[in-house]
Structure formats: structure tokens, C-alpha cells
Amino acid sequence: MNARNGVDMERVNALKAAMQEEPAAGRKTLSAITSWNGGAHSTTIVRNFAIPADEPVALGGTERGASPTELVLTGLSACIAIGIAYSAAEDGIEVDSIEIDVAGDLDLGGFLEIGEARPGLEEIRLTVRVDADAPREKIEELVDHGYRRSPVAASLEGRVPVRVCIGWEETGAGRVQR
Secondary structure, three states, X not given: OOEEOOEEHHHHHHHHHHHHHOHHHHOOOOXXXXXXXXXXXXXXXXXXXXXXXXXXXXXXXXXXXXXXXXXXXXXXXXXXXXXXXXXXXXXXXXXXXXXXXXXXXXXXXXXXXXXXXOOOEEEEEEEEEEEEOOOHHHHHHHHHHHHHOOHHHHHHHHOOOOOOOOOOEEOOOOOEEO
């Protein structure tokens, strides 16, 4: 296995080659299923992972997981860290550590329907620290490349269209559920 920074470059390069021959090889549908557990608590199953979500006590939750908005921030910073590690591996740079502080400003008035605030984050700030055997300019380039290749960053910036469909299912009792 040709690995750098824990990235199996043989597999990555094999996928790249397959996609160059047939671009559809890189198209994937990611999916998950979320079940509400009562109150603000839910559990999402993604592949073989159970991810809890909840709200802080001050917002009526029970602190049994990160809030959904915190999970968005987590997804963004994790995706950028992965992008940096992959970019460094492709450039032959050994990385000792990547650490990202992420913070986002949220006006709860939007969620609670108070005033004119829109629900959602107003701004996200990232502070990225990379410890690698590379000059500062190269590390800046790796961070920029890691950000630009991030599907999560692109989704947040581009405001990906979201289509909501309501599924109806008959239950054994003849009751209709959403």
C-alpha cells in the first residue's frame, strides 16, 4: 500500500483513473436515515455509524448529542482537514498534525421565529493549523486547496437546492403517518 498521511494513494489513484475513463464512476448518492427520539433528540444512521443530535438544555434539549448546526460545523472542518491531508499526500508532503478551530454565528431568533432573523449560520470562521515539513507558502497552498476541494464547503457556499418530499405510509391500524 502506498500511504502518506494515512491516505491510501493507490486506491485514490485507481479511482481517479477509473473516473478519467468513465466520469460516472465518481458519481455517488450519499444517504442516511434519521429517527426522532423525542424532544430535540434524534439519531441518524450513516453507513454503520449512529450519530446522535440534540439541542442544549437552554433550547429545550437534553444534551445527548451535538446540535444539528454544530454537526454542520463539524462536517465542514472535518472535510477541510481531509482535503488538506489528501492534498499534502498528493504533493508528497508528510503532515504531523492538522487542527481546525471552527466557529459560527447563529441568531436563534430565526429558529424561534422572533423578529426578522433568518434561521441558519450568519458567518463561519475557521482557524487552520498545519504542522508539516513544508515552507509557510506551501502550507497556505495546502489549506487553500483543501478548502477548494471540500464538497461540504462548496455545498454551504453554493446553497445546494434542497427538495423536501413527504412520504405517506399506511400503518397496520389504518392510520396515515408522515
